[in-house]
Amino acid sequence: MEIYLLILLIFMIIGSIIAIEAKSLLSSVISVGVVGFSLSIAFLMLGAPDIAITQVVVEVLILVILIRATITMDNTAIEGGGGTFPFVVSLVFFGLFLVFSFFAVQEIPKFGEPLMRVSERYLRTSAEETGATNVVTGILLDFRGYDTVGEATVLFTAIVGAFGILRRRGRKKKTEEDAEKVGILEDEDIKKDFEGF
Amino acid sequence: MPDIDEEIRDTSKGMTSIVKTVVRFALGIIVIFGAYIVLYGHLTPGGGFAGGVILACGYIVLTLAFGRQIALRKMNNKAASILDTSGVLAFLAIGLLGYTGGYFFLNFLGRGKMFDLVSAGTIPLCNIAIGLKVTASLFAIFLALSIFGRFISSLVDEDE
Incomplete structure (x- = not known):
């Protein structure tokens, strides 16, 4: 089980580098x-179908919007690479991030062994206290309704x-008072603005 | 205003007739599946947000396949704003009604029998409110990006 998850994670890292x-x-x-669809499979393997469904659906929506946006753009090719300075700076910050996360990760509970202080009570009593058989919805909309x-x-x-x-345009129409308030407009600009009246 | 059937058969708008035929079959299934995810959110995986996104995807498919005139006739941006706001207000009202029993977000309705469609008190109502809100707001964002925005030029140029 864990080896499949590792393969999927490596696949996702390769996808994001590409x-x-x-x-x-x-x-x-x-x-x-x-990357998004692999993430939803990872959620499914970890036993979280609620988040997997949401991830798939949101990914589809975002892909539709992004592809629609990129297809109709004129200049879709990226020109020129970064210089050496940005590369070095990002390398340094990535190294710092790795060092700090090494110390931070040791504090959090191990993978697959959560603390289960409040969540244990939620899992045990959610079905009878809320009446919802889907525990996730019970927690989201009953115990943690305020967060939602x-x-x-x-x-x-x-x-x-x-x-x-x-x-596309502001709701308020331009009036003479606005022209006075702004004050930085030249006389010719104001004349041009009010030609239609 | 021309008849809606004529406008659907108009081949100059939207995508090719292959896409239109497939969408005509698939759209009902998409909408039913989204409504199922919303309504059964307290029994099976899913809930208001996921179902709402599926419903919004249905509207977006309609917009992409048939052109925006047909989709705007189903839900224009004003209706989307109103639905969005009313969804939020309904959700807040359900939360505030909990004060009748003591505190915010109290599940004041009866629990009912487990595994029934009508059970779990206010949770299905909250799911419906969130589903309404998410459907309207995501479709509104799509409309804002495609109609008000300049980068999706083909949709804008359709009637200008």
């Missing part, structure tokens, strides 16, 4: 998709931001 190094944007998007409200708020804020940034 995604970074590929010359064409479309092939790196496809490599990102490979936070997630919904995050998603809502993302939508509001996307709509605010991506809309």
